Amino acid sequence: MSLPRYLLQRLFHGALLLLGVTLLSFTLMVQFGPDTAFELAGKNTTEAQLEELRRSLGHDRPFLERYARWLGELARGDLGASDSNGEPVDRLIGRALPVTLALVLPGFLLGNVLGLLLGMLAAWYRQGAWDRLVLGGSVAGLSLSFLVVIIALQVLLCTPYGLDLFPTRGWRVDGIGSYLLYVTVPTLALVIVTLGYNTRFYRAVMVEELARDPVRTARAFGASGREVMFTHVLRNGAVPVLTRLLYSIPLVLVSGSLLLETYFGIPGVGKVAFDAITSGDQPVLLAVVTLTAVMFVAVQLLTDAACRLADPRYGAP
Amino acid sequence: MKPDSTLTLALAVLILTLLTACSREPGEADTPESKTYVHAMDGAPGSLDPAQASSIYANFLVVNLYDTLFRYRYLARPYELAPNLAAGLPEVSDDGLTFTIALKRGVRFVDDPAFPDGTGREVTAGDVVYSLLRHFDPDSRAQGAWLWQDRIVGLDAWKTAGADYDAPPEGLRALDDHTLQIRLVQPYPQLIHTLAQGYAAVVPREAVEAYGIELGTRSVGSGPFRLVSIDRARAVMARNPGFREEPVSLAAEGYAAARDGDWGLEAIEGRTPPFVDRIEVEFITEDAARWNSFYAGETHFIKAPVAQFERILEDRDPLRLTPELAERFHADAEPESGFVYTAFNMDDPAIGDPEDPGQAARNRALRCAMAKGFDWETRNRQFYGGVGQVFPGVIPPVVPEFDPGMDRSPVVHDPEGARRLLAEHGWTAENLPELTWGYPASVSERQMFEQFRGFMADIGYPPEKLLPRVYATFGDYHRAYSRGELSLVTTGWTMDYPDAENTLQLFFGPNASPGSNVGNFRDPTFDALYREAAPLPPSTERTRLFRAMNRRVIEECAAITGLNRNLLMLWSREVIMRPDRSFIGGYGFRFVDLAAPTAL
Numbered sequence: 001m002s003l004p005r006y007l008l009q010r011l012f013h014g015a016l017l018l019l020g021v022t023l024l025s026f027t028l029m030v031q032f033g034p035d036t037a038f039e040l041a042g043k044n045t046t047e048a049q050l051e052e053l054r055r056s057l058g059h060d061r062p063f064l065e066r067y068a069r070w071l072g073e074l075a076r077g078d079l080g081a082s083d084s085n086g087e088p089v090d091r092l093i094g095r096a097l098p099v100t101l102a103l104v105l106p107g108f109l110l111g112n113v114l115g116l117l118l119g120m121l122a123a124w125y126r127q128g129a130w131d132r133l134v135l136g137g138s139v140a141g142l143s144l145s146f147l148v149v150i151i152a153l154q155v156l157l158c159t160p161y162g163l164d165l166f167p168t169r170g171w172r173v174d175g176i177g178s179y180l181l182y183v184t185v186p187t188l189a190l191v192i193v194t195l196g197y198n199t200r201f202y203r204a205v206m207v208e209e210l211a212r213d214p215v216r217t218a219r220a221f222g223a224s225g226r227e228v229m230f231t232h233v234l235r236n237g238a239v240p241v242l243t244r245l246l247y248s249i250p251l252v253l254v255s256g257s258l259l260l261e262t263y264f265g266i267p268g269v270g271k272v273a274f275d276a277i278t279s280g281d282q283p284v285l286l287a288v289v290t291l292t293a294v295m296f297v298a299v300q301l302l303t304d305a306a307c308r309l310a311d312p313r314y315g316a317p
Numbered sequence: 318m319k320p321d322s323t324l325t326l327a328l329a330v331l332i333l334t335l336l337t338a339c340s341r342e343p344g345e346a347d348t349p350e351s352k353t354y355v356h357a358m359d360g361a362p363g364s365l366d367p368a369q370a371s372s373i374y375a376n377f378l379v380v381n382l383y384d385t386l387f388r389y390r391y392l393a394r395p396y397e398l399a400p401n402l403a404a405g406l407p408e409v410s411d412d413g414l415t416f417t418i419a420l421k422r423g424v425r426f427v428d429d430p431a432f433p434d435g436t437g438r439e440v441t442a443g444d445v446v447y448s449l450l451r452h453f454d455p456d457s458r459a460q461g462a463w464l465w466q467d468r469i470v471g472l473d474a475w476k477t478a479g480a481d482y483d484a485p486p487e488g489l490r491a492l493d494d495h496t497l498q499i500r501l502v503q504p505y506p507q508l509i510h511t512l513a514q515g516y517a518a519v520v521p522r523e524a525v526e527a528y529g530i531e532l533g534t535r536s537v538g539s540g541p542f543r544l545v546s547i548d549r550a551r552a553v554m555a556r557n558p559g560f561r562e563e564p565v566s567l568a569a570e571g572y573a574a575a576r577d578g579d580w581g582l583e584a585i586e587g588r589t590p591p592f593v594d595r596i597e598v599e600f601i602t603e604d605a606a607r608w609n610s611f612y613a614g615e616t617h618f619i620k621a622p623v624a625q626f627e628r629i630l631e632d633r634d635p636l637r638l639t640p641e642l643a644e645r646f647h648a649d650a651e652p653e654s655g656f657v658y659t660a661f662n663m664d665d666p667a668i669g670d671p672e673d674p675g676q677a678a679r680n681r682a683l684r685c686a687m688a689k690g691f692d693w694e695t696r697n698r699q700f701y702g703g704v705g706q707v708f709p710g711v712i713p714p715v716v717p718e719f720d721p722g723m724d725r726s727p728v729v730h731d732p733e734g735a736r737r738l739l740a741e742h743g744w745t746a747e748n749l750p751e752l753t754w755g756y757p758a759s760v761s762e763r764q765m766f767e768q769f770r771g772f773m774a775d776i777g778y779p780p781e782k783l784l785p786r787v788y789a790t791f792g793d794y795h796r797a798y799s800r801g802e803l804s805l806v807t808t809g810w811t812m813d814y815p816d817a818e819n820t821l822q823l824f825f826g827p828n829a830s831p832g833s834n835v836g837n838f839r840d841p842t843f844d845a846l847y848r849e850a851a852p853l854p855p856s857t858e859r860t861r862l863f864r865a866m867n868r869r870v871i872e873e874c875a876a877i878t879g880l881n882r883n884l885l886m887l888w889s890r891e892v893i894m895r896p897d898r899s900f901i902g903g904y905g906f907r908f909v910d911l912a913a914p915t916a917l
Contacts, residue, residue: 008619021841023388033790034790034793034796035792036792038792038793038795038796038799038831039791039792039795040369040458041460041795041831042371042460042461042462042463042465043371043463043813043833044459044822044832045460045831045832046462046831046832047831049462050831052655053458054456055455055456056455056456081530081531082533084363084533085362085363085364085365085366085531085533085534086364086366086529086531086534087531087533087534088531095548096548096549098551115874125504141636142627151605154605154606154609155609158609158613159609159612159613160612160613160614161612164613167613167614167615168606168609168613168615169599169601169606169609169610170550170599170610170615171550180903191757227443234745252571262602262603263605263606264605264606265550265551265599265600265601265605265610266550267549267550267551271549271550272549275361277789277790278790278791279363279790279792280790280792280793294570311805
């Protein structure tokens, strides 16, 4: 199957997946989610006022009508308005998404590049001292709670209890200098907690690739260690590496940034999602879930295309 | 694609991302001479629309962005009302039913595109009428109707007749552009307090029609500040250059040298507020992050997290900071305007007030035994840093009707008495009912429940019969207790105004769920007293009635109550202010000053 046709087929599957995800999430939120009327009700409310609120929110309509209406609005690019403060959801997410991207991008890249390099190092010296050192460090990293890392770094690097080098929290970015000031500590936190996972994963991939016939042949031909690792092993291991990298993006953008944004007071998507969960803000939650699903579908397409380019055997029947 | 071009593309994407992620808005930058006060809040507002200003957090901002007819004097304690947008206190008819309020002239809304020419117009009495009517408009999602419902002539009928703003009700009229008249169904002494709340802040109709529900993230008011930006992490307000000139008189604001003399407030005497150019309000819900930010000097004010009390206090009575902190910060403990309590659900036959008199008496004994078994002092020590004030009943120490000489036995931990009471009424571990206790999911809420279970185990209540019900959000919890699904409802009440009526209405029968009477207490004696006291202005007679109601709640053991949380507030020594974190505290922002222009 040609690549365009293959991607078209995947796109069709992705659209079905999106429909399924939206239906499932809408059902869960409507049937089991919080009753927003109670969230918005005043202190001394009455049943009549609760009914008015439900009517105003459109929650008095039948489920299918609500879903069809929401889907129609979604198709027109209208994500509705936040139940909490009335802000259009597209504006809310449009403002938060670049902040999250700028926040997690350095940590994501560093965590993966360092993890890949350490994984390669450990795999090359498998069973040796380097391997044990890297694996030991990885296990230590895996054992650390994200929250503990964040608080420890905040205290050590951002307060007079420690070095007091960076702002404790906030996002007052107006140039590269202030960006570095605000992004460094969150980046360090992200790298510390993801490095262990990444290193172990990449090590496993590299170990598997190192044992394959083409690599043995290359070594028999006298290829240098660097040539073996970067030309043969890394290329042959591209499929799992790319898959992991790309599939991490939606999770890192939404859930991965949640704690960072909450503790560092950064107004990104994770904080938006967290606030929507705690306040039962359904339009925002639905938008975040849909956005995550869209990202997964997009990433799936991107991964398929990248893997097909990296390895023509990928996806072949 | 060559590696060079790949790298260039990646850099371009990164720079583009950074540019769009910049958080500073045009005109937001500080100048060397500007004064910026940074205030940390332990929660975030929902909507900034005054009609939805139901939380402390929203109210703090709303009363600074908009005008209310009245406000509270900055320093006066007990709280005292003062004119704000109103030209003076209202003229009240002899029968107490008609309030005539004159408005200040020349007060203008801030410039905004919502106005035809983008220029803010004068605030009129018609705007006040419009703003109050919004609470009765079914489409406005307003939350303050309960303050005026069944109180103002024709208001409820106005709603059922279709909520036509062009035909206001008889009892709420603008006599002219600068005179408002309110006619009441019966005397309502708290009316003037309600007109000092964020709910009663004055919005122009043009803004509501232009922005609809988006008004929740904008402001088109006439308050001392205007909104620059708001997101999930902070709000930025800038001085409203058109705010009316009203120099400060410390004496008029209730200044008392013995109490307020250490805070440098004399520096604002005779000057015209607001004094700072910008106020940044950081919403920091996590205690550790809030403290770290304050300690690092990034915020000027903090309500100290209880977890830090050990570290920051050298002594609690009298309150004294450690020497290191005292050099940098002022501290003050303020009694919370409200209290925490656990109401028994009187509609639950297992614990409430069933029709069978024998069972009702046994249930009452069970409730009283549980109240005796509850150890408020331990609760205070472990969850409120030991600085809370335990008091009997539901009239907290912050209001004038509080009786300091009241018998304290209802809040004395008496497990022996509780066991005896249970035994006298035939309650045994076997026949004690299963009771449910709900809470929104959080570690501290769970800890409080487990502590309660421990207290009850001590009086012989089997822990397995006290069942936790955990809810994902406060709204879910609210729904559960509003539907009578819980036997015990633990909650806190933040007072809307400093009048004991505001806490006593929590036990008034007609306010039963989904109203604020979460325990569905329906006691004819209490209700009769409440109705008798309702039209009375503050007086000895009213206080007597209030205290009688308080005793009824205690006698019937309608709730395990109560604790007044003392809030420990710390602020930087470079800031000149007297903070107040209560519902009405937002009015203090206009009086905040910095000793010198400061860049944090």
